[in-house]
């Protein structure tokens with residue numbers, strides 16, 4: 235007998251067999267509990283295995299649950315005209331296993347996060363989805379059935395991206411639309427065309443960016459890195475916020491960067507300074523402009539979350555990874571050289587898209603926002619990026635900038 239016991243084969247037919255004096259019962263909503271008649275006590279755990287169980291499925295056809303005068307539940311089998319205190323669902327119980335959210339890290343690929351997920355009821359909009367991390371993000375969503383819209387400044391590059399995705403899966407629902415974030419009127423036109431489609435918007439990924447490009451002003455009279463990375467996205471969300479609210483629960487993911495840590499946006503008086511965000515040519519340093527724009531991304535995401543989360547729209551900012559070989563380096567030969575050196579050691583595009591995809595779909599992030607994620611993990615951004623006053627101040631400044639440049643009016 236002892237040998238059987240050590241082999242895990244005790245002298246009972248089943249490990250579930252109850253010791254004498256115990257009875258298995260279930261609550262009205264199907265949870266199994268155990269009553270000890272000798273000690274007059276009840277407990278949720280099986281007295282031998284320590285496991286918790288619940289009934290799987292509904293009562294068999296023709297059965298009904300009722301309560302007697304003492305408040306005890308009994309079951310009526312109307313077809314066979316009999317009653318019993320034994321819950322027939324107890325024949326089919328399942329263990330109460332707490333499903334812990336899966337842990338991802340810097341090696342996780344976007345498609346791994348989406349494994350087994352059906353996104354066919356979701357509409358996803360991605361700015362700059364024609365190349366790099368944005369393309370990989372768009373492809374991942376489209377391969378899982380989502381209706382994906384690429385908002386791009388160049389329609390021929392965007393159409394090429396659409397056909398690349400459709401080559402992978404001919405049923406992918408992906409389309410390209412024109413949206414130049416360097417032009418406030420283009421963003422407004424895009425938003426109108428999007429609304430004319432009369433589709434919801436469940437996931438908005440603010441991904442597009444430029445980095446280290448030479449100083450130049452947009453048609454709206456603002457420094458282009460600032461306008462493309464931040465202000466264009468700000469206006470896009472302003473224009474589409476009613477669609478997002480109607481589509482709630484909806485999520486916004488703003489793609490930022492760790493480089494936000496190396497700068498600040500406020501003047502010596504502590505106010506967000508437009509001269510720092512959109513500097514003149516003589517005060518311009520391209521890397522600094524990018525870092526500031528990436529800091530804007532986090533502050534914008536935080537404030538957006540604060541304002542829209544009561545309406546079911548959450549927002550998080552992400553860092554996709556370091557020095558991934560996309561086209562982001564193309565404006566400056568030195569960046570191209572550094573990105574080439576780093577290339578063997580950096581994340582793949584799929585890994586670069588993972589944190590964005592995680593923030594867009596993870597069930598454990600439902601209703602959660604105003605955070606910063608790296609490697610699919612919540613982490614703290616710089617103190618500047620956590621400053622709520624700067625976030626509110628940037629929002630007000632951005633509101634003023636877009637309202638000073640209303641539709642149809644071009645700045646000098």
Ligand SMILES: NC(=O)c1ccc[n+]([C@@H]2O[C@H](COP(=O)([O-])OP(=O)(O)OC[C@H]3O[C@@H](n4cnc5c(N)ncnc54)[C@H](OP(=O)(O)O)[C@@H]3O)[C@@H](O)[C@H]2O)c1
Pocket residue numbers: 361362363364365366367368385386387388391413414415416417440441442443444462489490491492553554555556557558559560561562563
């Ligand atoms: N690569 C990295 O190591 C790295 C690191 C940290 C953060 N990030 C962030 O990741 C995001 C994606 O960058 P990426 O590395 O994938 O670079 P990328 O391949 O250069 O992608 C940037 C995308 O933005 C688009 N874009 C540029 N200007 C635009 C405009 N005016 N209007 C609309 N779209 C515009 C580009 O379109 P075109 O193809 O037409 O130029 C391109 O599709 C960016 O937010 C970037 O800051 C990247």
